Amino acid sequence: MNRIIIDTDPGVDDALAIAFALSSPLDVIGVSTVFGNSSVADSTQNALTIVDLLEKNTPVYAGARRPMNGKSKRASSHGKNGLGGLELKTNRTQQQAGAQKFIVEQLRSANEPIDIVAIGPATNIALILKNYPDVVAKIGQVVVMAGVIDAAGNITDKAEFNAYNDPLALQIVLSAPIRTVLIPADVCRKVVFTTDVFNRIRNEGMRDAMLKLTAAYITYYQQNDDFETFEGGVMYDLLAVAYILNPTLFTTINSEVRVNLDGGPDYGMTTLGDSKAGSLVARDVDASRVKGLFLATLNGTI
Numbered sequence: 001m002n003r004i005i006i007d008t009d010p011g012v013d014d015a016l017a018i019a020f021a022l023s024s025p026l027d028v029i030g031v032s033t034v035f036g037n038s039s040v041a042d043s044t045q046n047a048l049t050i051v052d053l054l055e056k057n058t059p060v061y062a063g064a065r066r067p068m069n070g071k072s073k074r075a076s077s078h079g080k081n082g083l084g085g086l087e088l089k090t091n092r093t094q095q096q097a098g099a100q101k102f103i104v105e106q107l108r109s110a111n112e113p114i115d116i117v118a119i120g121p122a123t124n125i126a127l128i129l130k131n132y133p134d135v136v137a138k139i140g141q142v143v144v145m146a147g148v149i150d151a152a153g154n155i156t157d158k159a160e161f162n163a164y165n166d167p168l169a170l171q172i173v174l175s176a177p178i179r180t181v182l183i184p185a186d187v188c189r190k191v192v193f194t195t196d197v198f199n200r201i202r203n204e205g206m207r208d209a210m211l212k213l214t215a216a217y218i219t220y221y222q223q224n225d226d227f228e229t230f231e232g233g234v235m236y237d238l239l240a241v242a243y244i245l246n247p248t249l250f251t252t253i254n255s256e257v258r259v260n261l262d263g264g265p266d267y268g269m270t271t272l273g274d275s276k277a278g279s280l281v282a283r284d285v286d287a288s289r290v291k292g293l294f295l296a297t298l299n300g301t302i
């Protein structure tokens with residue numbers, strides 16, 4: 001199974017993505033963190049908490065505090081510490097090395113390609129692509145949850161959260177000479193999670209933690225009338241892990257993706273360009289199979 005690094009800003013849906021990957025046959029060699037849903041300090045603490053909950057020893061490395069360019073905006077749907085109502089504490093600590101150094105060293109010494117699951121602002125990955133061109137060929141693929149195609153944004157009318165928080169970084173990643181897979185928010189919105197899914201987790205401690213993690217986030221979506229009425233929460237980031245585990249769950253097209261950097265009302269907006277060269281862009285997903293795979297993976301029944 002693929003060796004992966006998860007680059008993340010936990011975040012309720014990031015936490016689910018980490019739990020999903022750590023429960024799966026994927027070889028998660030490390031978790032790198034980035035600012036985004038909260039500060040990088042909170043993201044790092046939250047990543048450590050989830051690794052601890054899963055009883056794994058996966059190392060956690062802190063990364064970028066701010067975007068390459070422009071300002072960042074925090075999210076409001078993930079609760080005050082970024083993990084909804086989950087108030088677990090951990091004694092675990094982050095590694096001394098920074099996220100970019102860790103990723104570069106892993107790539108340099110790798111005999112097999114390493115995949116990167118990028119589920120926060122793309123800052124860490126873009127800085128590596130820009131500053132360490134010698135490691136680029138060692139990347140198997142970058143699966144990015146970011147952007148929104150032909151639909152409203154979630155941080156502005158036009159922009160999705162991860163794209164808005166570092167559009168330059170996203171543009172660098174999506175135009176790099178590597179395989180990139182984009183899972184945009186409009187596809188994620190097709191997979192809606194209600195508490196029913198989490199109630200079916202068999203291990204009592206894990207079920208309780210997952211229900212605490214997701215309850216307020218799900219309510220936020222149910223009560224949010226910005227777009228349409230959702231019956232539950234959109235767990236964006238776990239779709240990037242689902243893609244690595246089983247790409248056949250998704251329908252994709254080959255397309256260039258443009259990211260608006262202009263600074264006006266379209267800042268961070270993502271659109272498909274005319275060229276077919278560029279990224280694999282998800283356009284549809286089998287929602288019930290994604291939820292089934294998530295649950296079976298957490299329950300160890302796969």
Ligand code: BDR
Nearest residue numbers: 011013075119161162236
């Ligand atoms: C993305 O924004 C964040 O709030 C989520 O964690 C996800 O990565 C969805 O737009």
Ligand code: CA
Nearest residue numbers: 011014119120
């Ligand atoms: Ca995220």
